[in-house]
Amino acid sequence: MVEVTLWGSLGAIAGGKSKVEIEAKDIRELFRKLAEQYPGFEPYIDRGIAVAIDGTIYRDTWSKELPQGAEIFLLPRLAGG
Amino acid sequence: MAGVAVLTTINGDNVEYLCQPDETLLDVLRDRLGLTGAKEGCGTGDCGACSIILDDRLVCSCLVLGAEAEGRRVETIEGMAHGDRLHPLQQKFLEHAALQCGVCTPGFLIAAKDLLAKNPDPTEEEIRFGLAGNLCRCTGYDKIVRAVQDAASVMKGA
Amino acid sequence: MNFDPRYSGRNFTSVGTRPIRPDGVDKVTGRARYGADFNMAGQLVGRVLRSPHAHATIRKIDTSKAEKLNGVKAVITAADLPDLTDGDAAMYDILDNCMARKKALYDGHAVAAVAAVDARTARQALKLIEVDYEVLPHVTDVDEAMKHTAPLLNDAIFTEGLEEKPVRPSNVTKRTQFGHGDVHEGFGQADYVVERSFKTEQTHQGYIEPHACVASVSADGTADLWVCTQGHFVYRQHCAQLLGMEASKLRVTSSEIGGGFGGKTHVWAEPVALALSRKAGRPVKLVMTRDEVFRASGPTSATSIDVRIGARKDGTITAAEATLRYSCGPYAGMWAEIGAMTAFACYRLENVRTVGYEVLVSRPKTAAYRAPSAPMAAFAVESAVDELAKEIGMDPVEFRIKNAAQEGTRSSYGPVYGPIGIGPTLEAAKNHPHMKAPLGKNQGRGMACGFWFNFGGQTCTDLNIGMDGSVSLAVGTVDVGGSRASLSLVAAEELGIAYEQVKAVVADTSSLGYNDMTDGSRGTFSSSMATISAARNAIKILRERAAQMWDIPLDDVVWEKGHAIAKGEKYGNLAALSLREIAAASGKTGGPIAGHSELVADGAGVSFATHVCDIEVDPETGATRVLRYTVVQDAGKAVHPTYVEGQYQGGAAQGIGWALNEEYIYGKDGRLQNPGFLDYRIPVCSDLPMIDTQILEIPNPNHPYGVRGVGETSIVPPLAAIANAVSNAAGVRMTHIPMSPPRILAAIEAERGG
Numbered sequence: 001m002v003e004v005t006l007w008g009s010l011g012a013i014a015g016g017k018s019k020v021e022i023e024a025k026d027i028r029e030l031f032r033k034l035a036e037q038y039p040g041f042e043p044y045i046d047r048g049i050a051v052a053i054d055g056t057i058y059r060d061t062w063s064k065e066l067p068q069g070a071e072i073f074l075l076p077r078l079a080g081g
Numbered sequence: 082m083a084g085v086a087v088l089t090t091i092n093g094d095n096v097e098y099l100c101q102p103d104e105t106l107l108d109v110l111r112d113r114l115g116l117t118g119a120k121e122g123c124g125t126g127d128c129g130a131c132s133i134i135l136d137d138r139l140v141c142s143c144l145v146l147g148a149e150a151e152g153r154r155v156e157t158i159e160g161m162a163h164g165d166r167l168h169p170l171q172q173k174f175l176e177h178a179a180l181q182c183g184v185c186t187p188g189f190l191i192a193a194k195d196l197l198a199k200n201p202d203p204t205e206e207e208i209r210f211g212l213a214g215n216l217c218r219c220t221g222y223d224k225i226v227r228a229v230q231d232a233a234s235v236m237k238g239a
Numbered sequence: 240m241n242f243d244p245r246y247s248g249r250n251f252t253s254v255g256t257r258p259i260r261p262d263g264v265d266k267v268t269g270r271a272r273y274g275a276d277f278n279m280a281g282q283l284v285g286r287v288l289r290s291p292h293a294h295a296t297i298r299k300i301d302t303s304k305a306e307k308l309n310g311v312k313a314v315i316t317a318a319d320l321p322d323l324t325d326g327d328a329a330m331y332d333i334l335d336n337c338m339a340r341k342k343a344l345y346d347g348h349a350v351a352a353v354a355a356v357d358a359r360t361a362r363q364a365l366k367l368i369e370v371d372y373e374v375l376p377h378v379t380d381v382d383e384a385m386k387h388t389a390p391l392l393n394d395a396i397f398t399e400g401l402e403e404k405p406v407r408p409s410n411v412t413k414r415t416q417f418g419h420g421d422v423h424e425g426f427g428q429a430d431y432v433v434e435r436s437f438k439t440e441q442t443h444q445g446y447i448e449p450h451a452c453v454a455s456v457s458a459d460g461t462a463d464l465w466v467c468t469q470g471h472f473v474y475r476q477h478c479a480q481l482l483g484m485e486a487s488k489l490r491v492t493s494s495e496i497g498g499g500f501g502g503k504t505h506v507w508a509e510p511v512a513l514a515l516s517r518k519a520g521r522p523v524k525l526v527m528t529r530d531e532v533f534r535a536s537g538p539t540s541a542t543s544i545d546v547r548i549g550a551r552k553d554g555t556i557t558a559a560e561a562t563l564r565y566s567c568g569p570y571a572g573m574w575a576e577i578g579a580m581t582a583f584a585c586y587r588l589e590n591v592r593t594v595g596y597e598v599l600v601s602r603p604k605t606a607a608y609r610a611p612s613a614p615m616a617a618f619a620v621e622s623a624v625d626e627l628a629k630e631i632g633m634d635p636v637e638f639r640i641k642n643a644a645q646e647g648t649r650s651s652y653g654p655v656y657g658p659i660g661i662g663p664t665l666e667a668a669k670n671h672p673h674m675k676a677p678l679g680k681n682q683g684r685g686m687a688c689g690f691w692f693n694f695g696g697q698t699c700t701d702l703n704i705g706m707d708g709s710v711s712l713a714v715g716t717v718d719v720g721g722s723r724a725s726l727s728l729v730a731a732e733e734l735g736i737a738y739e740q741v742k743a744v745v746a747d748t749s750s751l752g753y754n755d756m757t758d759g760s761r762g763t764f765s766s767s768m769a770t771i772s773a774a775r776n777a778i779k780i781l782r783e784r785a786a787q788m789w790d791i792p793l794d795d796v797v798w799e800k801g802h803a804i805a806k807g808e809k810y811g812n813l814a815a816l817s818l819r820e821i822a823a824a825s826g827k828t829g830g831p832i833a834g835h836s837e838l839v840a841d842g843a844g845v846s847f848a849t850h851v852c853d854i855e856v857d858p859e860t861g862a863t864r865v866l867r868y869t870v871v872q873d874a875g876k877a878v879h880p881t882y883v884e885g886q887y888q889g890g891a892a893q894g895i896g897w898a899l900n901e902e903y904i905y906g907k908d909g910r911l912q913n914p915g916f917l918d919y920r921i922p923v924c925s926d927l928p929m930i931d932t933q934i935l936e937i938p939n940p941n942h943p944y945g946v947r948g949v950g951e952t953s954i955v956p957p958l959a960a961i962a963n964a965v966s967n968a969a970g971v972r973m974t975h976i977p978m979s980p981p982r983i984l985a986a987i988e989a990e991r992g993g
Contacts, residue, residue, distance in 0.1 A: 012416075075580070078580075122497075175267060183495065219498055
């Protein structure tokens with residue numbers, strides 16, 4: 001079980017929660033389960049969500065493991081110059 | 082429209098071409114003669130990327146008609162090095178990394194060559210105002226100014 | 240495989256040196272080929288017809304007269320680019336932006352295009368196209384567009400992210416929110432509170448090379464595209480999707496690129512050129528004019544930002560909040576969202592909240608511009624921070640140092656920071672001689688901090704070792720400012736050979752696997768990671784070949800300083816084999832030697848900078864002069880320090896232009912009034928002083944050499960640093976960027992009058 005912190009706008013979709021608990025071993029499973037539990041997340045996942053694990057932002061490494069006790073933070077996937 | 086026959090000298094070579102009366106020298110160089118070193122950044126004489134030397138005078142080739150080159154001497158970036166020996170300005174631009182994307186570089190080199198021909202020992206301020214007709218968006222000009230200063234001292238010593 | 244990207248301290252041989260770039264000679268001799276420098280046999284000239292209206296319904300387009308003109312080979316409208324986006328809203332916006340479908344949404348929006356035998360015929364043909372417009376009301380100002388009374392630009396847009404689903408459409412596409420703690424409580428603890436509103440005007444990336452491409456579509460459905468772009472693989476994907484092609488049948492070659500800064504991450508003309516070529520059956524060259532570049536490509540957001548920050552007497556910030564409104568052009572974006580994330584990223588805050596609003600306006604589609612959205616947010620926040628320090632009576636550097644984020648701080652956008660450089664850049668600025676230099680009359684000093692995330696992403700690199708021992712490095716990230724030099728240094732470092740033995744090229748889309756764009760300061764970060772990985776894979780093969788040549792076990796062969804060495808006393812008499820020797824024998828030991836790497840370079844380290852500048856203001860005219868400018872920034876590890884300095888200086892110069900001069904000026908008719916370099920004035924050589932740089936190296940733990948991206952952060956602090964300097968010089972707080980002479984004069988006069 002990992003605790004996942006949502007950014008403000010995503011929290012609103014999760015019924016005002018800023019944190020949710022999910023049983024997931026890696027980013028791929030996290031997204032799958034989030035979409036199952038919160039169908040409203042799906043367009044956000046399609047658009048791109050980045051996952052910060054202990055402060056390091058992962059944008060594409062869906063195989064990245066989610067260590068127990070790690071701080072998991074969801075962020076919008078960004079555009080750059 | 083009937084073409085205009087032009088006989089001119091480009092980088093020391095005699096060159097003949099036909100161009101339209103409303104065609105710029107920049108278009109002639111790039112599209113008819115394959116000399117694509119001069120770039121079109123604006124087409125209105127604001128950016129200096131198409132700088133060439135026409136009878137010892139620095140001009141934007143986008144503001145000169147191809148027909149106006151008749152009987153005159155044109156110097157472009159393609160004529161700056163002697164064979165495989167780079168001009169000191171070219172060498173110093175490389176050493177100082179005075180270019181990033183490099184698209185303004187031919188114009189800057191031509192403008193700097195013209196500047197040093199007229200003022201072999203310019204101050205920093207004279208370099209900055211001498212090159213103020215050329216836009217660079219990458220470097221902030223710092224390394225360009227230093228490269229020109231360095232080239233000037235090398236050329237004086239030569 | 241099994242590549243370990245973690246940082247490990249080492250002594251470098253090649254990395255950190257300053258050799259001449261491999262593409263340099265071509266660029267100083269005029270030989271380098273940019274977008275417009277390429278031609279194909281039988282090529283036609285493409286031209287685009289653009290809307291003169293800021294907002295208009297397109298009732299009908301009659302192209303029949305243009306089609307009949309001698310020399311015209313194809314005329315296209317949106318009908319020739321059918322919607323194949325299959326519900327992908329972002330791609331639909333790109334398609335609509337390439338060629339208006341039902342409505343023209345800004346002055347300069349493409350409505351039709353022609354391909355003709357020469358430019359003159361193409362221009363004549365454009366004049367023969369008849370477009371029947373129904374002109375609609377428009378809105379170009381971000382605050383005006385948010386009002387209920389504003390003309391609606393898209394009646395299918397209902398604001399996303401509101402607690403209650405809106406019943407009426409709006410020009411606000413989305414509301415986003417970030418932060419933590421309780422700002423209400425935080426402000427309750429504050430002894431001082433500063434509250435200010437700020438505006439910034441729209442600017443353009445201002446690359447000197449206009450967009451240019453040559454497209455050639457064959458009757459068998461295959462195609463070639465030569466184009467100046469920051470990401471040829473992304474262009475291929477987008478063009479293939481919009482034209483209904485298979486990506487593998489479209490080969491995209493990136494030309495040398497004459498500047499991008501985010502502006503060449505987006506297709507505009509390329510799908511149009513391909514559609515023209517497909518219809519005409521001949522290659523088409525399409526080059527934008529400068530006027531088109533300004534009217535229809537690029538720009539960054541115009542913004543309106545409110546900031547409120549509170550602090551105790553001892554200088555501790557107790558709460559910070561900001562509301563950020565960013566213009567997106569006529570299509571949804573996430574520009575305010577990025578501003579909201581970056582606004583307070585430099586600080587350690589217990590209570591912080593930012594809210595962003597994405598706003599549609601009748602202007603070109605906003606594109607990324609170097610650390611997109613961050614400079615405007617930093618301008619507002621860093622101005623307020625300076626004012627707050629002044630109210631408390633603290634030195635602005637000390638105030639920032641006291642509140643700076645550090646390792647373990649929860650960032651204002653959410654995650655907790657690893658090792659970061661904001662504190663060290665502030666300390667370095669504080670100790671810099673610039674801080675102690677005397678100032679004259681009407682002169683002011685300003686400073687500001689800046690943050691950018693930096694990206695990684697999908698990356699692919701091939702490293703081929705020739706039989707002569709020279710190394711070809713094929714990378715897929717476009718080189719926008721010297722990355723071929725830095726990547727050659729990395730390959731040389733890893734293999735233990737000379738820099739000159741490596742030649743790096745940017746491969747086309749058919750020669751290498753997919754790569755994300757060169758954006759988000761990712762070019763050197765990502766491709767160096769892939770290069771290190773590829774080199775390590777090649778070294779394994781080199782060791783295998785040496786083991787074979789010696790006929791000893793692989794485990795007994797190590798790689799050191801460009802040589803295979805037989806390890807252990809029993810091999811005492813075996814002379815080391817150089818890379819050249821192993822390469823020369825490769826035909827007899829198993830064939831070509833190469834290392835490949837396909838990876839996702841994640842874990843880009845965030846980057847911080849502190850800038851200091853001195854400005855003189857003429858109180859009679861409002862004119863300004865930049866007297867001195869210093870950039871301090873964390874590079875993680877500077878691979879080629881000269882090009883790192885170049886990024887610092889270039890970002891600062893762009894920021895100076897933005898702060899003092901550059902702005903899109905729209906008339907009441909919604910038309911852009913200054914679409915040229917004469918009236919949209921970017922800094923020239925005589926406007927600037929030398930720009931001092933100081934590179935700090937706080938290693939990124941997620942890169943083998945500690946590299947962080949360096950390209951973007953340098954544009955984040957200048958708006959604020961200059962605003963603080965001008966405010967100090969003029970004795971009045973400047974709240975509207977650019978601080979052009981009329982704005983400064985008006986502020987001074989308002990202060991005198993009031």
